[in-house]
Amino acid sequence: MAYFLQLVFNGIHNAALYALLAYGYVLIHGLTHRTDLSLGAIFAFSGQTFILVTAFGWSILWMTLPAALSLGIVVAVVYVGIGGYVIARLIYAPLDAGNRNTVLVATLGLSIFLMELSRIAADTRDYWLPPLLATPVRLLGPELGISLTQLQVINIAVALGVVATGEVIMLRTSAGRIWRAVSDEPKASALCGVDPSRVRTQAILAAYGVCALAGFLAALYYGNVSFNTGMIFGLKILFITAAGGFSRPLHAACGAAIVGMVESLWGGYFSVLWRDAAVFSLLVFVLATRTNAQDAERI
Template sequence: MAYFLQLLLNGIHNAALYSLLAYGYVLIHGLTHRTDLSLGAIFAFSGQTFILATAFGWSVLWMTLPAALSFGTFIAIVYIGIGGYIIAKFIYAPLDAGNRNTVLVATLGLSIFLMELSRIAANTRDYWLPPLLADPVRLLGSAIGISLTQLQIVNIVIAFSVITLGEVIMLRTSAGRIWRAVSDEPAASALCGIDPSRVRTQAILAAYGVCALAGFLAALYYGNVSFNTGIIFGLKILFITAAGGFSRPLHAAFGAAIVGIIESLWGGYFSVLWRDAAIFSLLVFVLATRTNVQETERI
């Protein structure tokens, strides 16, 4: 029982990271209604940039570890901010009125570009951060023996806080009402004085910020985010949000959290080599079942 509870707690940490990615994905897709494969690459690029900048500050600029971590955080924020603005203006804006597949192809190319950029910048090497806030915090008493590290708890709290803040903005502020208006009827919202293009740009920047935060938290915890993980994470989030629906970011976050917990349980009881295959098979099954139910309801 203690082993199962430990896996479940570890799964909650995975769930926090996946939830951030799914929440960010729906912020974009809810407005563009286009398939986007770049968010997984943004996740990996953010973590990799943070690690490389931290390593540069530590080994080249002779910074202390806290200063190097702060420097890496600043560089990652600058890169993601500039990159997100360029992507919104020069990829999404020109392709928004075109065929749906153009954004898919463009973001796939962007993912490959970011992966190769990270690989070349790292000279095809893996850089690792030292363990941070790795002391275990005993939960449910020392007799049971289950624990989370301090950093896991911090990551979970940050992810929960960001999603909660996002929901407050979506449900309680004019920004959320504008997002829903543009998502439902962009032409009608434009007649009411709303600029759909500006709203989409702001949503893309917010979504990239959320996904970059997930990559940053993953880099802090795992110590490394490989440059070739972007495609896998992007596909997982695409399948998760397709199965959970694109209309509500919170629903997608809940679905992603469930997948994160399932991944942790699978890794504890079955072969890790088959984990991704099992997760994708489950998501395909859920997606097919959900599609059949929707078609039956229409009939």
């Protein structure tokens, strides 16, 4: 029982990272209604940039570890912010009125570009951060021996705080109402004085910020984010949000959290080599079931 509970609590941390990615994805897709494969790449690129700049500050500039970590955070934020603005202007703006598949192809190319950029910058080497805030925090009493590290607790709290703040903005502020209006009827919103292009740019920046935060948290916890991580995470989030619906960021985040929990339990009881195959099979089954139910309702 204690082993199962430990897997569940570890799964909460995994679920928090997936929830952030799914929440950010729906912020974009809810407005553009276009398939975007770049979010996973932004996740990995943010983590890679943070680790590479931290390693540079530590080994080349002879900074202390806190100063090197701070430098890595600042540079990662600047890179992701500039990248998000350029993508909004150079990819989404020109392709918004075109075929839906054009954005899919463009963001796939962007993902490959970011993966290769990170690989070349790292000289095809893996850099690792030292363990940070690894002191165990006891849960459910000392007799069970269940614990999470301090960093895991912080990551979960940050993820919950971001999702909760996002929902408050969505439901209680004018920004959330404008997002929902543009998502439902962009042309009618434009007639009411709302600039859909500006809203889209702001949503893309917000989504990339959320995904970059997830990459930063993952880099702090795991100590490394590999070059090919972005593609796998991007595909998982795409399938998760397709199964949960693209109109509500909170629904997508909850669905992603469930998948993160399933991954944790699978890794504890079955072979890790088959984990991704099992997750994708589950998502395909959910998608097929959901599609059949929708077709039955139309009939």
